[in-house]
Amino acid sequence: MHSNNLNHSTNYCPFLFDGAEGRLDKVTDRIQELFRDARAAGGVSFAVFHDATTIKLDHIGYRNLSERQVANADTRYPINSMTKGMVAVLAGIADHEGKLDFDCPVRHYLERFKSSEAVVQDHATVLDFLAHRTGIAGNDIFWIGSQNTVYLDRKELLVSFSTLKKIGPFRTTFSYNNWGYEIVALVLESVYGKELSTLLEEKIFLPLGMSRSGTNWDNEGNEISAYAVLQDGSPKKIERPQLNKGILMEAAGGVKSSIHDLLIYYKAFTYAVNDQFSNNSDETTGSIFKNLRTIVGAQISFPGQPGLREQSYAGGWVRCQLPGPLGRVGLNPCYAEMPIIGNGSPSRLDLYHQGLMPGSLSVVHVLPETKVGIIVLQNSTAPNDTADLISQEILQTLYRHQNPVDFVAFAQDITKKSFAAMEKVQRQLDEKRGNRPPGKYRDYKGTYWNGVENFRIDILECDRALKMRFQGMDSEVYDLNHYDGDTFSWLASHDETVSRGRLLASEPSYFLIRFIREGKRVVSISWCWSEFLPAVEEVFKKGKESEKASSIQRLQQILRSGAKKAAHFFDCLHR
CATH class of the missing domain: 2.40.128.600 (Lipocalin)
Incomplete structure (x- = not known):
């Protein structure tokens, strides 16, 4: 699905987009090499858009290995923690409609809300949870087991959160915490009197025409199987993610969607981000998106040594001012320091988020100043975050970075370290x-x-x-x-x-x-x-x-x- 009218784009940039299709066609060969050398299994679907135009859409490998079925634009994947950005959008809509206030403590909406830290219990807001800045450590072994089994019923959410311990000071510590998004979902369900899955459908999916999106599997055929990768490189089929309707952590990573639907969503999102920042407004005429200046605005700095350029977390989005390291909420930083992307190239803001569940990887990048988006969905957990590396390879190719990173070599290095981790x-x-x-x-x-x-x-x-x-x-x-x-x-x-x-x-x-x-x-x-x-x-x-x-x-x-x-x-x- 290639477009031949890039010059008709409303924000055409000759330096960036002259020859873009040719570069992206060539990058497919590089992605296939990367996918192979990263020891990834199954398949990957990826897309690139500029403004309202899809300039690249392709699929590598198989959505089902045993039946050698190739994915297409309508194949449903888990998008995992990319769900968080959608839940943040729901919260922005609720704030706009007067259902909740970003700055109001959660305890005003949830009487039974408790925390091991008094300051969190008394003062933590929806925005604090969206930005992972409560200072409370997330504990994922508490809720997820083998084969994507969820240990706890959702009714255990509040009592379980109350046991989680402090990792650093409130509002000055970034601590990635999936439980916080479930707290936000509980607030949304409380103020609307509807389930999260219904709110996503009514407020986002139906208005945008996203017919392949929801939190349940349909089991109608055009959906992925999930795989892990053994040390000899062979695939092992495992159960796919089960964060379904009404299941604990649905809000943290439960949406299933297709490349086609996600292109609709992120094109509309990118337009609304630019519109609201340009017009100093919290709404866009005819758009579902509200309060994006808050949702994608910097809320807390990432940990580590401060740099000259921004590295922060917003609401369901990471903010990286390029040149800078990407992929910081995925697997790869567990094994290696992330390389600097865009050295020697013009500075641009990259809004991105990764997603990870056993048997599934996902990532989205939105570069609002040039109205560009990159989406990658993968149906395996390789010994590295291959989807992340593929997205960065696409980004540096599209933007003609002067000092590109060798992601094939980087993937090979991480793969060796990952395979040796248990030893x-x-x-x-x-x-x-x-x-x-x-x-x-x-x-x-x-x-x-x-x-x-x-x-x-x-x-x-x-x-x-x-x-x-x-x-x-x-x-x-x-x-x-x-x-x-x-x-x-x-x-x-x-x-x-x-x-x-x-x-x-x-x-x-x-x-x-x-x-x-x-x-x-x-x-x-x-x-x-x-x-x-x-x-x-x-x-x-x-x-x-x-x-x-x-x-x-x-x-x-x-x-x-x-x-x-x-x-x-x-x-x-x-x-």
Whole structure:
């Protein structure tokens, strides 16, 4: 889908767009090389627009590998955290309609809202949550498990948020927190009396004609399958993201959409951004978009050494003044410092956001001054954020950057580090491993609960080995290997981790489960379960109910899957 009338654009820029189609056609070969060398699986869809014109739309690989089905403009992908920008737009509409006030504390809308920090509980606003500036650490292990399973019911949102701990001062600390967007969604649902999915449909998707967008999967065929990548480069099919209608974290990353629909959305968004800033207005005639000067305005600086150019977070958007590093809310900074994009080239503002869930990567860039947008959707989690690297390759090609980054070499470097990540954690653990013997395994067996009793850890003895199970789920059983004394490790290999549909973690303390005794009796588990706070331990207290008694319901569930499996499980419980 290529346009031949770039010269008819309302904001034609000869230096930028002369020969743009030819450059973007050539960049497809580079993207294919990048996709291959980044060890990505599945496929990727990408589009570039200028003003109202789509100047590039293409697809590489397959949306379904086993059936070799290629994506098209209507194929539905999860857009993951790109959802956040849409939720921010909903909040802007609600503020415009007088349903809420950006600057009003959330507690005025949600009577049961509580926080571990009094200042957050009393003063945090919708805008604070949209900008990730509450200073409260997000903890994603609390809610997401293997194969994109969501551990908690949405009714647990407020009580769960109340347990999250401080990582830095309120309004001066950037702390990415998915829970905050669920808080915003709860406020929106409260003031409108409608579900988030309905609000997205009524306020955004229907007015813009986005017929392929929503928070549920349709299962009608033209949707992606999801993949992880093993160390030998082979793909492993996993469950696709399940942040559906009414599910916890729907607001943080639940929208599914197509390239076609997203082109409609981001073209209209880009026009409205320019219109509202140019006219000092918070609305655009005939547009759904309101309050964009607040939503895309800088709200808090990114952490790290300050530079001459802006690096900040807005409301569901990152602001980067080029030249500068991009991709700062994705996987790649876990393994390497992000390169400077645009060295020696004119300075421009880049509004962008990435999205990540197991089996899915996404990114959007909007450069409002030149009315350009780049969208990349991918149906796998590679050993790097390939969608991010592809988008940056497109950007530097389109803008003819004088000192382009070699993203193929960069991807190769990150891939090596990612594949070696679990071995690195193992070495770090081995360096501090002790030689104290464990206690008797029967002492550890039992059910342990977090402080608000909505997260459960079962410790089982089976085949003379200890196992750990989260939330009583079949998919959440992990081997516990003795580490030192009453401490055990649940670290698994790279391939086992990604085959489960889990993301890699890099903090050694995260993989250690420490049993605490009072006298000779094991009474609790201590676990550093937040990667944002690797030195802060969460205590899970042993429940009163015995593992044997609490296993009846579990046994009934397993009986449905076969008598042999059930008998083995029953035998394990009685050893």
